[in-house]
Amino acid sequence: MEVLSKDLKKQIGQFVADDFRTAAVFNKYGIDFCCKGHKTIETVCDQKGIKSDSLLEELQDVLKNSPDPSVDYKTWPLDLLAEYIEKKHHRYVEEKIPVLRQFLGKLCHVHGERHPELFEVNQLFNASANELVSHMKKEELILFPYVKKMVKAKLENESLSAPPFGTVKNPITMMMQEHDNEGERFEKIAKLTDNYSTPADGCTTYRVTYAMLNEFEQDLHVHIHLENNILFPKAMKLEQQFG
Numbered sequence: 001m002e003v004l005s006k007d008l009k010k011q012i013g014q015f016v017a018d019d020f021r022t023a024a025v026f027n028k029y030g031i032d033f034c035c036k037g038h039k040t041i042e043t044v045c046d047q048k049g050i051k052s053d054s055l056l057e058e059l060q061d062v063l064k065n066s067p068d069p070s071v072d073y074k075t076w077p078l079d080l081l082a083e084y085i086e087k088k089h090h091r092y093v094e095e096k097i098p099v100l101r102q103f104l105g106k107l108c109h110v111h112g113e114r115h116p117e118l119f120e121v122n123q124l125f126n127a128s129a130n131e132l133v134s135h136m137k138k139e140e141l142i143l144f145p146y147v148k149k150m151v152k153a154k155l156e157n158e159s160l161s162a163p164p165f166g167t168v169k170n171p172i173t174m175m176m177q178e179h180d181n182e183g184e185r186f187e188k189i190a191k192l193t194d195n196y197s198t199p200a201d202g203c204t205t206y207r208v209t210y211a212m213l214n215e216f217e218q219d220l221h222v223h224i225h226l227e228n229n230i231l232f233p234k235a236m237k238l239e240q241q242f243g
Helices: 005-009 012-018 021-027 041-048 054-063 077-109 117-155 169-192 204-240
Strands: none
Touching: 005 041, 005 054, 012 041, 012 204, 021 054, 021 117, 021 204, 054 077, 077 169, 077 204, 117 169, 117 204, 169 204
8 A cells, every 4th residue: 555645635544444554653643543533644744743744654664664464454254353353352451451440549559649640540540441341341232243143144145124223323323432432531541641651759560550551542542443444334334235
């Protein structure tokens, strides 16, 4: 995929959907490719004061020089992609939440007096954790089963009865709004922690906790990208085929 000046009008999320290696460049510039993936490169560069030529050049370099082929999630069957998101990203969230809760609680107890921002970080993470658990269950019990049902009906040339939620666009709209909420929470966490920089008086637990929070946010970005920019649009397009 050659990067050209016309790509300034291309949406960030579509860029990453076409080749996931570009995500590393957007991360470097602090550009949200998941929740705000609908913005164009031109718009984001204007908002952040980034030189568009430099960004396009870096995108070109990573596509040209990276030796590892990108995983092309766009080509995956929708039922496989839904299963992958659940098994990889949902399970990751479920495994990391209790550990991060424990570590953040300890940091507040030990370092909270000198670093009061920890209390807000802890509050934001706990709110995010609660919402994510509820959000993922709705996907696993309602949205993903319907996506798999559509795929099966298409493969077997069967008719598809209308779901109780009317159209797949309804739960998808709700899921995307919830994604936006989590994206905003983690933007605040990143700002409060100075992009997960451990203070000079921080202990090993401090460093480990911030590294885990950073990893958690990066995984969430990929998780939301796969849904917002690939799974959801393709699910809505598939539903239209049943007329």
